[in-house]
Amino acid sequence: EVQLLESGGGLVQPGGSLRLSCAASGFSFGSYAMGWVRQAPGKGLQWVSSISSNSGNTYYADSVKGRFTISRDNSKNTVYLRMNALRVEDTAFYYCVKVESSGGWYGCDFWGQGTLVTVSS
Amino acid sequence: QSVLTQPPSASGTPGQRVTISCTGSSSSIGSNYVYWYQHLPGTAPKLLISRSNQRPSGVPDRFSGSKSGTSASLAISGLRSEDEGNYYCAAWDDSLRGMSFGGGTKLTVL
Numbered sequence: 041e042v043q044l045l046e047s048g049g050g051l052v053q054p055g056g057s058l059r060l061s062c063a064a065s066g067f068s069f070g071s072y073a074m075g076w077v078r079q080a081p082g083k084g085l086q087w088v089s090s091i092s093s094n095s096g097n098t099y100y101a102d103s104v105k106g107r108f109t110i111s112r113d114n115s116k117n118t119v120y121l122r123m124n125a126l127r128v129e130d131t132a133f134y135y136c137v138k139v140e141s142s143g144g145w146y147g148c149d150f151w152g153q154g155t156l157v158t159v160s161s
Numbered sequence: 162q163s164v165l166t167q168p169p170s171a172s173g174t175p176g177q178r179v180t181i182s183c184t185g186s187s188s189s190i191g192s193n194y195v196y197w198y199q200h201l202p203g204t205a206p207k208l209l210i211s212r213s214n215q216r217p218s219g220v221p222d223r224f225s226g227s228k229s230g231t232s233a234s235l236a237i238s239g240l241r242s243e244d245e246g247n248y249y250c251a252a253w254d255d256s257l258r259g260m261s262f263g264g265g266t267k268l269t270v271l
Contacts, residue, residue: 077206077262084247084265085198085200085206085251085262085265086262087251087260087261090259099259100259101259102257135205140211145253145260146194146253147194147196147212147252148196149208149211149217150208153205
């Protein structure tokens with residue numbers, strides 16, 4: 041059974057930083073791309089970032105480019121999202137997702153339960 | 162504003178068939194697979210349709226997907242009360258080099 045467990049969310053002031061982690065199990069982690077999708081309160085789903093299976097390719101939404109960094113450690117079955125220069129509009133539930141292929145340009149087939157990031161002074 | 166356009170709402174009575182549309186562009190739906198997700202309150206989103214028309218294991222055959230040109234649609238037949246929730250389409254966009262989601266459609270079972 042695929043399981044994705046996010047951690048690292050919380051309350052942070054504008055301009056601050058957080059690092060989200062996602063521990064994966066139940067599948068061959070190193071064979072699949074991974075990503076992050078967020079949902080702001082009362083809003084729809086928004087793709088944030090993806091990383092290919094071997095970390096060779098990373099992709100970012102324009103709204104987070106230059107501020108967020110996605111990475112993975114295949115030896116630990118974990119994907120990370122480093123978030124710097126956080127803005128109030130980054131407040132959202134952040135979902136870790138498994139992509140259905142090794143490349144980051146495919147859709148996701150499994151989602152974690154999400155972790156809440158609140159950016160507020 | 163989403164790159165993929167969905168109607169904000171849809172509705173039907175139990176047993177009916179409803180369809181939800183998703184309109185994109187040549188660089189998104191026109192060139193890539195479409196995915197459909199069901200997001201029920203308090204739960205993680207769930208994949209309903211993969212690669213435009215493939216139903217993952219465990220998804221009832223009441224759900225079906227299709228794609229034509231730069232548009233796609235999700236059909237739900239034999240509507241049930243438990244289908245009530247939000248539905249999203251998604252597709253990679255070659256121009257944006259990123260995944261785009263539709264704005265979501267809130268389905269109400271009357």
